[in-house]
Amino acid sequence: MARHAHAQEDKLARRNVILGAARRLFAAGDGELPSVADIAAEAQLAKGTLYLYFKTREEIFCELSVEMWLDLLGKVDAAFRGARGTRAAKIEAHLDQMARHLGDQPEILRLDALGYSLRQNVEPARRYEQNHRFVMRLTEVGATVDRVLRLPQGRGVRVLMRSYALIRGLWQTAPQQTDAALQADPDLSAIFPDFTVELHESLTEYWRGAVAPARARANTAPR
Amino acid sequence: MARHAHAQEDKLARRNVILGAARRLFAAGDGELPSVADIAAEAQLAKGTLYLYFKTREEIFCELSVEMWLDLLGKVDAAFRGARGTRAAKIEAHLDQMARHLGDQPEILRLDALGYSLRQNVEPARRYEQNHRFVMRLTEVGATVDRVLRLPQGRGVRVLMRSYALIRGLWQTAPQQTDAALQADPDLSAIFPDFTVELHESLTEYWRGAVAPARARANTAPR
Amino acid sequence: MARHAHAQEDKLARRNVILGAARRLFAAGDGELPSVADIAAEAQLAKGTLYLYFKTREEIFCELSVEMWLDLLGKVDAAFRGARGTRAAKIEAHLDQMARHLGDQPEILRLDALGYSLRQNVEPARRYEQNHRFVMRLTEVGATVDRVLRLPQGRGVRVLMRSYALIRGLWQTAPQQTDAALQADPDLSAIFPDFTVELHESLTEYWRGAVAPARARANTAPR
Amino acid sequence: MARHAHAQEDKLARRNVILGAARRLFAAGDGELPSVADIAAEAQLAKGTLYLYFKTREEIFCELSVEMWLDLLGKVDAAFRGARGTRAAKIEAHLDQMARHLGDQPEILRLDALGYSLRQNVEPARRYEQNHRFVMRLTEVGATVDRVLRLPQGRGVRVLMRSYALIRGLWQTAPQQTDAALQADPDLSAIFPDFTVELHESLTEYWRGAVAPARARANTAPR
DNA sequence: TATGAATGAGTTTTCATTCAT
């Protein structure tokens, strides 16, 4: 890349360099947002340069969060499109896909868990824009779900959103790796053995309740 | 209350004065943890005094959080014990009870949403103790659920925990009051109209999937 | 103006564009030096371009300050040249002229009041050059004063310089517009009612002491 | 002094420790305000402690400035009270006293010259209070002047204020020690040879114009 | 026990200036 990014395309590339650096540091870190100084060093840019591309440190991470969720949505969309078999099988396939993705990139949820403090210090207009992008994509994927599972129009997007709420909540309920004491508590382990397992079971239960098995419908819509 | 709390009972009272002050300030505030100076002023105590009762500021709020969740659990327990009618009716009754409680005291979820940053700076032993208290009570209420709904033993506590994860996640997914722009977004409103409505629907779906209607069983258990 | 100022004349014009922009912004501002970015925008030039014409931001404003003082000196010179009547009447006429000029363009004194911080960050040679230009012109006007008021040679320039010192000091002593509280203080108002009034009275007193009325002299120097 | 200043008296002492440290550093420095860290070190206190006594760094120096001017006013008051001889002799005596004081403590004027930037970042109420203290004292000393010089009531305070304005302005007009180039300019030296000399001459001229020699009055006061 | 004075670590952000284009 040129030393000075004058072209629009170079600017985008530089922006991504920053996001990549932020992501690597966060993934490697202890759950706090990396300092701007660290991000700049990792990106091999001056601190001031970061502020040409993002208004605040938090804006970087909000953007990162959105992009990671969009990635996940992409996987979900693909999973549904490629799914075969019964309705339950399709759901199952997508859950597998999603669980794998989250297992590979747990920073999505770790970042997500910063929640409130992450959104602080991002100007409302930007927050709106980011949220809107997510909602739009979610709506698209919801339409895919509707089509693939033959759900009433608009059902998929609601179910997806609630699924993500559940995922988010489960992650925060799970004893974190940094909590040796909690993880060792047998009373807790008894009811929350492992995040991935819990994720799968919870989502299965939720989808079961949200989307009745197709054959039930078949029964009521004979001929 | 005496100027110096020597008796065990006075100490407890003073501790509650602090928790009450912290709660009032948080409920009235903008989502940030109130400062120690503010809590001390509200409690009409000196800053140093707070540290005789709590090791860190966060410890105050973690304790507050646990107590608020325990309150909620108490309500849930009572709701199930007092519920009559079909299994679905009992679940419904408990959901109503819970939604009302959360509507009255939204600070439970607002505080909960601070999540990670809240748990920072509380010594592990204390965190463990607080979590354990919650898990123990959750297990008790889970047993009530098992009994009232005639579920297999140990089922109730899992369902409850997942319900709470869903609640937690939904709250964080909901556009916050402080986000005028988000609340005004029609694309978002279309899929997330209102927290209370969303809460009710989501939990209904989840419980439907997690706990098959009793009559289905009734069918298989003929008399 | 051409896009690229190659001709000496174009360069000078562009330099003046910059000074004009700086002046407008300062006059409209709150007393701080406008940022380079703002000046560039106001001048419709790129930031870097400013640095082709001035070494530092402060250099712009020092230059501006000198030019504004030179303007004032021009007015003073003209006032003396055009003055008629007694010595006192001539002095009075020049004071009126000056007070009017300062009333119209208070930014001279507002800028002047930045004083020390303004001179920081201007290289000594440049500072010298600017100051020298002022001193030379002051000497010229002093000569006019000598001639018009029939003062001993070299007297006028001293009196003028001291007058300017007094003006400068009075401005800084006056409660500024931004100081609502000070302006409302009756104890202060009693002794410093209004800058223009104060300016006029103070200078009158000073000139009276510095330049004895001509008739007194006339008396002692009979023909 | 005790480690913790609980008593009112100790607090005042600590406040003075801070002011003293600030003054020493400023007097020794190059004209910039010393950093808070430096002041704290000089005062052998922690940075935070300074903020228990002053709201901002600038507040420290504004306070210092006022106190130094009050000191000067005290000297002036004493000079007039102790002056003997003709009116002119009394004025002369006070000018000597003042010039000596300013020569000993040039930091009064160096600090004063920061002017605008000094007042920035001090809350209006505080600025008002400081200014008011100065005005009140000035009024007192003005009364002394009235009495000693037998001036019409209220004349002294005006003359004093204008004198200070002149002093202030002269200092800023004088080539500073840090300006080697300016000091070496023969054209400037010709008209501004030395601050102390200039100060004395200018003030003499001003007082001559502001306060007519007593014998003039004697003439009009019949025998 | 209660108090409140003292502590000091910790970090984003701005913006004048430089320099590659």
Add this chain to the structure above:
DNA sequence: AATGAATGAAAACTCATTCAT
């Protein structure tokens, strides 16, 4: 000559916590 992207120094202030009284 003009541009505007890149640079990086610089420092006041807060506030949770401690500790002398």
